[in-house]
Amino acid sequence: MSFYIGREASKLWKRICAETVTEINLLAENWKYILGGLICQYIHGLAARGVHYFHRPGPTLQDLGFFLLPELGLDKAYISETVFSFIFLSFILWTFHPFFVKSKKIYTVLIWCRVLAFLVACQFLRIITFYSTQLPGPNYHCREGSKFARLPRPDNIMEVLLVVPRGMLYGCGDLIFSSHMIFSLVFVRTYNKYGTKSFVKQCAWVAVVIQSLLIIASRKHYTVDVVVAWYTVNLVIFCIDKKLPELPDRSNGGGPLLPLTKDNKSKEENLKLMNGNYGDSADWRPRTQINGKVMEDGNVVHVEAVINGS
Structure with missing residues (x-):
């Protein structure tokens, strides 16, 4: 038994090493796209913090979702974040499965180049939208009387440029459209195209629908923020996906390392x-x-x- 375990561990280690070499070669050719995508994530966080300075608390707007869905309350606001964290972490783990699983269909670096392209396009549209009109935030910490509803005038430039997790959790003003829905829809649509388990695909779509309802029930976004995210993100992915070169399919155990161009x-x-x-x-x-x-x-x-x- 110990000999069998040792042999399987040795195969796994060789697989990890071989996959690491392959991915490093891909990263050496595509590092500009990865770095550009990560920089845009920082810019998006910076823009979300910047709009918080303009946020002014006020009466919660009339909303059909608030009327139909019961309010979860502040003590149960963590439920929607739990669902989102599950979707987020599950997708990240799936993108790294080629390092550990013999049967694989994707390259980790190439799939993240594609995902970052979708995210950047959606977040660019989001920044334009929430800077165009600032709505009074429906979340509990954005309402009148909360110390997080308004940000005090910054003392120095570093206070503006420093994006901290606390600022992302207690942001206000960046409403239309939901950032949580951007990440969830991009991840689920990517797995829907490149994943191999039909049951997991179905569960992923159900999880996104549940998350949409929980976001509204938690009063983290208005219904319009979620609805706009559903059709905007899907249209953006549809358009960009047609322009990008198709990823090589590894499911047959071979194929070129990178997709072939016309040349x-x-x-x-x-x-x-x-x-x-x-x-x-x-x-x-x-x-x-x-x-x-x-x-x-x-x-x-x-x-x-x-x-x-x-």
Whole structure:
């Protein structure tokens, strides 16, 4: 038993090392996209903190979701964050599964390049939207009387540029549209396309719907913030996904390390012609020659028999 465990551990370690080398090579070619995406995450956090300085608490706006869904209350506000954290962490773990699992379909670096492209586009639209109009926040810490409802005037530039987790948890003013929904929809749609488990896909969509309702019931966003996120994020992903090159599929146990471009395809075709490999490999099936005619195997016609009438 100990020998078997040791052998499996050795295979796992070799798999991790081989995958690490592959991903490092991909990262060396795509680090600009990863770094650019991470910088945009910081800019988004900076913009969300900046709009908090403009936030002015006021009466909660009339909202259909608030009327239909019972208010969870401040003591149960953690439920929606728990669902979001589960979706967030589950997706991150899935993107790193090629390091540990033999059967895999994606490259970690390439999938994150794609995810960051979706996030950046959606967050750019979000920044424009919530700076256009500041609504009174419906969350408990954004209401009149809360010490977090307004940010005091900053004493120095570092206070503005420093984005802390507390500021992200107690932000106000960045309402339309929901950032939680951006991350959740991008992650679920990405897994829906590149994941392999149908049951997990269905559960993921159910989790996003539940999270949407919990966000409204927790009074963290107005219903419009969630509704706008649903159609905006899906449309953005649909448009960008058509422009990006398709990821190589590893499920067949091979394939190119990176997706082929048109230039690479033309070079491959030229190389085949130079080597005398004309056309498809299907054209090189064994053929049989009968009475001066070349016929493919499986379609041999007995010409002489037909001529003799037998």
